[in-house]
Amino acid sequence: MDMTDQDRMLLAAIDDGLPLVERPFAEIADRLGWEEARVISRLQALIDEGAIKRFGVVVRHRKLGYRANAMVVFDISDEAVSAAGDKLAALPFVTLCYRRPRRPPAWPYNLFCMIHGRDEDEVRTQVDEAAVAAGIVDAPRDILFSRRCFKQRGARYRKEAAA
Amino acid sequence: MIDDVDKALIDRLQSGIRISETPFAAIADELGLDETEVIHRLQHLLDGRILSRFGPMYDAVRLGGGLTLAAMCVPEERFDEVVERVNAHVEVAHNYRRDHHLNMWFVLATERPEQIETVLGEIEAETGLAVLDLPKEEEYFLDLRLKA
Numbered sequence: 399m400d401m402t403d404q405d406r407m408l409l410a411a412i413d414d415g416l417p418l419v420e421r422p423f424a425e426i427a428d429r430l431g432w433e434e435a436r437v438i439s440r441l442q443a444l445i446d447e448g449a450i451k452r453f454g455v456v457v458r459h460r461k462l463g464y465r466a467n468a469m470v471v472f473d474i475s476d477e478a479v480s481a482a483g484d485k486l487a488a489l490p491f492v493t494l495c496y497r498r499p500r501r502p503p504a505w506p507y508n509l510f511c512m513i514h515g516r517d518e519d520e521v522r523t524q525v526d527e528a529a530v531a532a533g534i535v536d537a538p539r540d541i542l543f544s545r546r547c548f549k550q551r552g553a554r555y556r557k558e559a560a561a
Numbered sequence: 562m563i564d565d566v567d568k569a570l571i572d573r574l575q576s577g578i579r580i581s582e583t584p585f586a587a588i589a590d591e592l593g594l595d596e597t598e599v600i601h602r603l604q605h606l607l608d609g610r611i612l613s614r615f616g617p618m619y620d621a622v623r624l625g626g627g628l629t630l631a632a633m634c635v636p637e638e639r640f641d642e643v644v645e646r647v648n649a650h651v652e653v654a655h656n657y658r659r660d661h662h663l664n665m666w667f668v669l670a671t672e673r674p675e676q677i678e679t680v681l682g683e684i685e686a687e688t689g690l691a692v693l694d695l696p697k698e699e700e701y702f703l704d705l706r707l708k709a
Binding site for chain 2: 401409412413414415416418419420421422423424434438441442444445447448449450451452453454455456457458461462469479480483484486487495496497498499501504505510540541542543544545546547548
């Protein structure tokens with residue numbers, strides 16, 4: 399899509415998040431010197447075009463007691479990977495699910511998902527459940543637990559956008 | 562600490578709100594709360610850093626940017642030094658140590674797609690280590706609804 403300069407101004411104005419007031423879009427409009435209705439219709443258009451996936455919150459998993467987080471990866475044939483990905487994405491404990499390229503020999507896996515659990519045992523159990531649910535119990539897989547987060551910038555527009 | 566009302570609010574907000582003049586009133590109606598309480602609770606959850614931000618989630622690629630997941634195999638004794646060099650790039654959005662021989666995984670987001678290759682090349686040159694570039698090829702969609 400083509401972003402206009404005005405779209406860029408709008409995204410910059412909401413970069414730190416929505417103001418927590420009764421009419422947040424009116425406050426954004428004030429900052430820009432726009433009408434509230436224009437802010438709302440332009441944001442709705444950006445959602446409809448897919449540039450904004452949604453307005454919502456980013457949860458800090460650890461603060462909610464999800465102490466174990468893992469990137470779980472599978473090697474699934476090219477013909478079967480989309481169906482398996484759709485099934486994994488439907489599971490409540492899967493929070494992201496992507497197909498990415500294999501890079502043999504260093505990296506043989508093409509299906510990636512993030513799984514969050516209260517502890518590592520729970521994650522391992524969920525991985526087993528996920529493999530059954532997606533019909534991929536025989537596929538090579540690996541669990542890469544997150545050990546430490548060194549940088550978390552969150553979803554920002556100025557330099558980029560969410561991962 | 563968060564209570565059951567906070568949990569319901571978090572669960573509801575993860576899947577996103579509809580844009581309207583009074584989005585918090587709409588959420589309050591759905592959850593049987595009042596608007597002021599929704600706003601106060603949301604402020605409290607943000608202040609307590611249980612939520613990191615309430616706002617738009619972007620699709621970097623549709624915004625015209627570049628985005629990838631990169632992985633490196635970093636020798637243990639060099640880990641701290643390499644983390645510092647990698648994170649010095651503003652394009653690195655987050656960086657995790659993981660249990661694997663590929664032990665460093667970071668997301669790279671750039672304003673233009675062609676900058677991905679440039680930044681990864683710089684990181685390889687600065688560290689003398691190979692970087693695997695693993696861009697998204699397909700996304701499988703889900704409602705974000707990790708239970709609070």
